[in-house]
Amino acid sequence: MVITKGIRKTKNGKYQVTFDHGIVDGKRHKPTKTYDTFKEADEALRNFQYNKRNNVLATSNSMSVVDMLNYWMKHYVKDYCEETTRYGYNNLISKHMTPYFKDLKLSDLRPMHIQNYYSYLVKEKALSPNTVHKHHACIRSALNYGVSQEFTHRNAAIALTLPKKKHFEGKAYNEEQMEELLKKINGTKLEVPVYLAGKLGLRREEISGLKWKNINFEERIINIVEVRTSAGKNVITKIPKTKESKRSLYMPDDVLEILLKHRAKQDYFKNLLKSEYVDSDYVYAKDNGEPYRVNSVTEQFNKFLRVNDLPKIRLHDLRHSTASILYENKIDLKSISEMLGHSNISTTSKIYTHRFDTTHKETILALDRALNKKNSCTV
Numbered sequence: 001m002v003i004t005k006g007i008r009k010t011k012n013g014k015y016q017v018t019f020d021h022g023i024v025d026g027k028r029h030k031p032t033k034t035y036d037t038f039k040e041a042d043e044a045l046r047n048f049q050y051n052k053r054n055n056v057l058a059t060s061n062s063m064s065v066v067d068m069l070n071y072w073m074k075h076y077v078k079d080y081c082e083e084t085t086r087y088g089y090n091n092l093i094s095k096h097m098t099p100y101f102k103d104l105k106l107s108d109l110r111p112m113h114i115q116n117y118y119s120y121l122v123k124e125k126a127l128s129p130n131t132v133h134k135h136h137a138c139i140r141s142a143l144n145y146g147v148s149q150e151f152t153h154r155n156a157a158i159a160l161t162l163p164k165k166k167h168f169e170g171k172a173y174n175e176e177q178m179e180e181l182l183k184k185i186n187g188t189k190l191e192v193p194v195y196l197a198g199k200l201g202l203r204r205e206e207i208s209g210l211k212w213k214n215i216n217f218e219e220r221i222i223n224i225v226e227v228r229t230s231a232g233k234n235v236i237t238k239i240p241k242t243k244e245s246k247r248s249l250y251m252p253d254d255v256l257e258i259l260l261k262h263r264a265k266q267d268y269f270k271n272l273l274k275s276e277y278v279d280s281d282y283v284y285a286k287d288n289g290e291p292y293r294v295n296s297v298t299e300q301f302n303k304f305l306r307v308n309d310l311p312k313i314r315l316h317d318l319r320h321s322t323a324s325i326l327y328e329n330k331i332d333l334k335s336i337s338e339m340l341g342h343s344n345i346s347t348t349s350k351i352y353t354h355r356f357d358t359t360h361k362e363t364i365l366a367l368d369r370a371l372n373k374k375n376s377c378t379v
Contacts, residue, residue, distance in 0.1 A: 003038065006045050010034065015041035019048050022150025052153050065101040065109055068151050069093050072142040082238070087231035092138050096121070106146070111156045114139060122163060129163035136162055171313045172320040175328075184308050192262050193284055193297045196222075197318035200249050201340045204315055205229045208294050209237060211281045212263065220251040224341065228282075230294040245341040259283070323348070 001009045008016050014034050021029040035041040063071075073093065077086050100117055121127045121135060140157040147155055173181060178198060185194045196202040196210070200222065209228035216223070224247050228237050240246050251259065262283065269287045270277045278289035285291045301315045313321075319340060326336050337348035 004042075007038070007041050009038075017041045017045050017048075019045075021052070022153075054154070063106045063151055065104045065106050066093075066098050068106050068146050069097060069101075069142050071149075071151075072145045076145050083234065083236050084229060084231045087234075088134070089138050092135055096125070096135065097139070106152055109152070109156050111158075111160055114157050115160050118160070118162065128166065130165050130168075132163055133165060136160070170317045170320050171311070172317055172324045173311070173313065174321075175325055177311060178321055178325065181310060184310070185304070188304070190297070190300055190304055191258055193315070194301070194318065195255050195258050197315060198322060199252065199255050201319045201322040203227070203319065203341075204297060205294065206240070206245075206341075207284055207297065208282075208291070210283045212283060213281055215259065215283070217256070217260065220256055222249045222251060223247075224249065228291070228294060235294065240341070242341075242343045244338070244343050247338065247341050249339065320351075323351075 003009055003015065006018050006020070008018075010016050014036055015038050016032050016034045018030055018032050021031070023029070033044065035044060070093070073086075073089065077089055081089070097117075100120065101113075104113060118132050118136065121132050122129070127135075136157065140155065143152065143155040143157050146152045181194065182198065185191050193207045196207050197204075202210075202224070205227040206224050209226045210222070210224075211226065214223040214225055215221070224240060224245065226237060227240055227245075228235065230236060266285070266289065270279065270289065273288055276288065278285075280289050280291050282289075282291040284297065298315050302312075304310075305312055323336050323340060326339075327333070333348055334345050337345045340348065342348045342351075
């Protein structure tokens, strides 16, 4: 007869306690022990539960930290995470965590081991604080899963001290620099991606994933419904990460003209190469129709800036340039946010506010005008 959870009364009047250790070496471990009185049984169960919560049980669990990480990758990450995330986690585990934690049993893992690992990454491996945060996210998620599967009874990665993240500030072109870039880029193979990034604020994966079928020339609309990225050597095509990233953008005259010219060029090579042409439908593609590698546009852009003696910025910084120029021309932050496909206006504000009116000139002058107007009325 069950008296309380974990304790049952036997036929001979004694009390049997079940000690549920969870999974030990891949199997459920639930040993039992009989006591003469309920008080003894209840005390034994309470002590067991306390030790279990504090991860100080003496069991035969031989699972190592690396075993647990690999199990998490195989049984959780593989099925529930995107390929780019899986690729990132696998790199962190195989290149860094496995060599470092290879001899440590999961039951022996303490916060100090993980804290020392983070110090090792910074001091010995010279990794940036931002990268250490990625390692922490991976370990914390894996240990959360380990707790849910009862491989361990606490997450040793909670409440650790992490190095302070370094905020990266991208650069931006002003209007004159953007005009110079667009002038020099005309007629080159970078004309299309640079105009899409600089005039419409597209991300690299949106440029690489843009297909002709998603462009409506009659209504002059580009629909961002598919992106193309990479995880190592694997190319991944998927829908945009957020619903806000799925958006429709109007094409101004110069973008429309460039895309029509580019499509005509692709049609020319399609007729010229016939069966040898790769009909991929991608806008940013080689002359034979084959899409460029995802990172190719970044490499080409960097080289173009060097050759043409233009200020060094990243391709992604063209989005920053777009946002800055729009804001300087009195476009409200909400409209800029929607155009760029940010999940909310706070994202836009967080990324770009430091570029906007850093001396608060407009705000201060607005107050000054208001007060001066009031004073003039009282004279």
